[in-house]
Amino acid sequence: MTLKDKKIVLGVSAGIAAYKAAELLRLMVREGADVFVAMSANAGQFVTPLTFQALSGHPVYSEVFGSAASASMEHIRAAEGADLLVVAPATANCVAKLANGHADDALSTLFLAFAGPAIVAPAMNDKMYANPAVQENIAKLKSRGVRIVEPETGELACGVVGMGRLADPLRIVEEVKKRLARAADLAGLRLLVTAGPTREPIDPVRYITNPSSGKMGYAIAGQARDRGAMVTLISGPTYLPKPDGIEFLPCQKASEMLDLTLARLPECDALVMTAAVGDFAPESVRKEKIKKSGEPLVLKLSPTPDILLEASKIKTRQYMVGFAAESQNLVQSALEKLRKKRLDLIVANDISAPGIGFQSDYNQVTIIAGESDIERLPLLPKTEVAGVILDRIKAGVRKG
Numbered sequence: 073m074t075l076k077d078k079k080i081v082l083g084v085s086a087g088i089a090a091y092k093a094a095e096l097l098r099l100m101v102r103e104g105a106d107v108f109v110a111m112s113a114n115a116g117q118f119v120t121p122l123t124f125q126a127l128s129g130h131p132v133y134s135e136v137f138g139s140a141a142s143a144s145m146e147h148i149r150a151a152e153g154a155d156l157l158v159v160a161p162a163t164a165n166c167v168a169k170l171a172n173g174h175a176d177d178a179l180s181t182l183f184l185a186f187a188g189p190a191i192v193a194p195a196m197n198d199k200m201y202a203n204p205a206v207q208e209n210i211a212k213l214k215s216r217g218v219r220i221v222e223p224e225t226g227e228l229a230c231g232v233v234g235m236g237r238l239a240d241p242l243r244i245v246e247e248v249k250k251r252l253a254r255a256a257d258l259a260g261l262r263l264l265v266t267a268g269p270t271r272e273p274i275d276p277v278r279y280i281t282n283p284s285s286g287k288m289g290y291a292i293a294g295q296a297r298d299r300g301a302m303v304t305l306i307s308g309p310t311y312l313p314k315p316d317g318i319e320f321l322p323c324q325k326a327s328e329m330l331d332l333t334l335a336r337l338p339e340c341d342a343l344v345m346t347a348a349v350g351d352f353a354p355e356s357v358r359k360e361k362i363k364k365s366g367e368p369l370v371l372k373l374s375p376t377p378d379i380l381l382e383a384s385k386i387k388t389r390q391y392m393v394g395f396a397a398e399s400q401n402l403v404q405s406a407l408e409k410l411r412k413k414r415l416d417l418i419v420a421n422d423i424s425a426p427g428i429g430f431q432s433d434y435n436q437v438t439i440i441a442g443e444s445d446i447e448r449l450p451l452l453p454k455t456e457v458a459g460v461i462l463d464r465i466k467a468g469v470r471k472g
């Protein structure tokens with residue numbers, strides 16, 4: 073692929089490697105991209121805006137206040153229409169600002185206003201790069217779907233040899249192309265995703281639920297949207313913000329999630345059932361708040377419908393993905409579910425392992441399509457796990 077007709081914003085922050093941003097800009101322009109440059113407050117100490125203006129053919133956005141560009145809210149407009157934003161080099165200070173939502177200069181403000189795919193290429197002293205504070209900020213960006221182009225090991229400006237040198241501009245261009253190629257690779261796909269816990273009322277103030285955060289399902293929905301799919305997200309109660317650009321159907325009880333899922337399934341190409349559906353619900357809901365009497369309270373629970381099982385009974389061409397949270401015999405139990413629920417794919421995670429699964433931004437999963445198709449992934453941000461699952465759906469889906 074080339075970058076013809078692509079509109080790209082290049083963010084430059086104040087590091088020695090800023091001069092390499094000029095080379096990156098030239099490479100992207102040569103491939104046909106229309107590039108707009110935004111600079112951090114101090115980047116002009118290293119390379120003047122005039123250099124970037126001459127190479128890009130556009131005024132450079134480097135001041136939030138006091139310029140014609142700032143008065144016309146140019147940063148918001150440039151960000152809105154762009155296909156991609158790449159920040160190179162990103163200094164430690166710049167990474168911290170981007171990860172924590174600061175908006176105190178042209179670059180950080182523009183980054184916040186941008187909703188499309190973003191790539192960040194850090195460059196700094198090796199000890200700074202290894203510092204847990206920097207690594208935490210990088211992990212934060214990754215968990216939000218930002219692609220990090222790791223710095224290279226080599227001689228640094230401070231004279232030492234270590235990991236911190238800005239990635240080769242050619243490598244950054246490759247990442248830009250890869251990300252753009254993915255940006256529309258699911259166009260035309262209609263995806264149904266369920267997420268979060270279910271909530272079964274006991275009385276007007278009490279309910280039975282589970283600790284599912286919804287993060288895995290929201291990551292799949294968001295990534296699929298970014299890759300061009302039409303997404304419907306059926307979500308139990310979560311604390312996550314409602315994602316933009318998708319159809320959002322909230323629900324509480326398993327029976328409500330079942331009704332919504334079965335109603336939407338026929339028009340979809342694939343169903344990803346990440347929701348942690350509660351297996352039991354009180355047989356009847358008390359109309360009044362149950363008073364405590366000092367005696368044990370006995371609740372009779374009945375099983376909830378198995379949504380995937382019901383969906384598999386009415387499915388036609390739909391590609392179906394289930395999740396399996398297991399604490400023992402991970403692969404064997406997941407394989408059984410794959411067969412029983414007539415799934416194409418099951419994503420299994422070991423809930424006995426610490427620091428992954430429920431609530432976490434990370435997950436370590438095994439993706440299983442059959443006895444001879446078992447892929448064990450390393451510990452990854454849920455956004456990246458989502459990307460792998462979507463790749464499998466793309467390869468396997470039968471469009472209607």
Ligand code: C5P
Pocket residue numbers: 326345346347348349350351376377378379380381393394395396397409
């Ligand atoms: O059988 P188990 O609950 O472990 O299966 C997990 C998978 O089945 C998940 O994909 C979950 O969303 C789905 N499920 C369902 N309906 C239920 C329980 C689980 O669709 N009542």
